Amino acid sequence: MVAGGDGGSIELEIPARAEYVALARLVVSSMASTRRDLAEDRLDDLKVAVSEACTNAIEAHGKADTDDRVVLRCEEHDDRLVVQVEDRGRGFDPQSLPEHPPVTDPDRLNFERGLGIPLIRTLVDEVEFLSSGEGTAVRMAMFCGPSVSGLADLDDVDDDHPFDVEALD
Amino acid sequence: MDLDLDVTERNGVAVLAVKGEVDVYTAPRLREKLVELVTAGQHRIVVDLEGVEFLDSTGLGVLVGGLKRVRSHDGDLSLVCTQHRILKVFEITGLTKVFSIHESVDAAVAG
Numbered sequence: 649m650v651a652g653g654d655g656g657s658i659e660l661e662i663p664a665r666a667e668y669v670a671l672a673r674l675v676v677s678s679m680a681s682t683r684r685d686l687a688e689d690r691l692d693d694l695k696v697a698v699s700e701a702c703t704n705a706i707e708a709h710g711k712a713d714t715d716d717r718v719v720l721r722c723e724e725h726d727d728r729l730v731v732q733v734e735d736r737g738r739g740f741d742p743q744s745l746p747e748h749p750p751v752t753d754p755d756r757l758n759f760e761r762g763l764g765i766p767l768i769r770t771l772v773d774e775v776e777f778l779s780s781g782e783g784t785a786v787r788m789a790m791f792c793g794p795s796v797s798g799l800a801d802l803d804d805v806d807d808d809h810p811f812d813v814e815a816l817d
Numbered sequence: 818m819d820l821d822l823d824v825t826e827r828n829g830v831a832v833l834a835v836k837g838e839v840d841v842y843t844a845p846r847l848r849e850k851l852v853e854l855v856t857a858g859q860h861r862i863v864v865d866l867e868g869v870e871f872l873d874s875t876g877l878g879v880l881v882g883g884l885k886r887v888r889s890h891d892g893d894l895s896l897v898c899t900q901h902r903i904l905k906v907f908e909i910t911g912l913t914k915v916f917s918i919h920e921s922v923d924a925a926v927a928g
Contacts, residue, residue, distance in 0.1 A: 666842035673840075673871070692902040699873040703841040751911040757885035760878035763910045767874055770909045 655724030655795060661717040662702070664709035664735075669702045672720050676731055679722050683729055684793030693771040694731070694790050700764035701733035701786040708737025708784060726794045728773070734785045742777035821868070822850045827926045831859040836868030839876030847876065851883040851894075860892025863925040872903050877912060884916065893917075895925045 660675055662668040676698045680691050698720075705718040719734040745765060749755040768775055774789040820843035821836035831854050839847060854862055864880065866872070884894045895917040898904055907913045919925035 666840075669840050669842060670838060689902060689905075692905075695871065696873050696906060699840055699871070703873065703875060706841065751914040756915060757881055757888065760882045761874075763874035763877055767906060767909055 657723040660720040664706045672702045682795040686792035697768045697771045705735035708735045712737045732787045736783040739779040830861045832863045834865040838871040841875045844875040848879045860890040862894045866898040
């Protein structure tokens with residue numbers, strides 16, 4: 649990794665089937681676990697958000713009756729990790745999602761769905777829903793430090809003990 | 818990916834211990850198990866989530882569906898969960914107010 653620059657990115661195409669959501673979580677959490685200043689509970693948050701986005705993408709492909717794959721893009725920036733989930737479904741309006749009855753209302757039990765997007769909004773640091781009739785991209789960012797391997801560049805080690813490996817943890 | 822579902826009975830209450838990851842792929846099996854219990858006349862159910870490593874909104878939806886099902890028979894479905902990462906999704910979605918969530922199976926069975 650070039651000091652001061654942004655890191656790499658990976659792209660993963662997954663078949664739009666339920667059994668692949670676990671793989672998407674695994675890839676993202678492996679990537680995220682190398683980042684500095686991303687606490688374990690934030691890693692759990694990201695896993696849930698990725699799971700929700702992939703679940704919605706797979707459902708969108710089912711409704712659109714397409715065999716296209718869902719695309720998962722992970723971008724490593726110095727100050728954040730960005731995960732984008734793209735589908736080729738028919739899109740939706742993120743501003744006009746149906747609201748659930750309040751939790752105190754017995755009717756709340758009639759709604760098993762619709763919790764994914766509110767969860768994504770709460771769990772990640774930034775999220776953007778880009779949707780049209782051609783598909784949807786959910787772009788989620790978690791703020792964190794650079795990856796631990798990136799710190800092998802001594803320029804990035806800013807304390808007085810550049811060779812203190814403990815400091816890299 | 819494994820999801821283990823194990824049912825035991827305690828004082829007339831069915832205790833369903835869930836182990837593994839609950840997501841869009843595995844949640845249908847949890848739903849089937851809950852339907853199976855209710856169909857067999859078991860309307861007091863405790864779902865023990867202590868062995869759950871991951872749970873997203875699909876899992877939450879199945880539990881909401883299970884609660885609705887037992888309530889329609891004047892029964893109850895309560896949860897056992899002390900794991901912060903699992904409780905968090907219940908808190909964000911407000912479902913901590915819908916379910917009674919206990920710290921142990923004993924407490925849940927005592928209701």
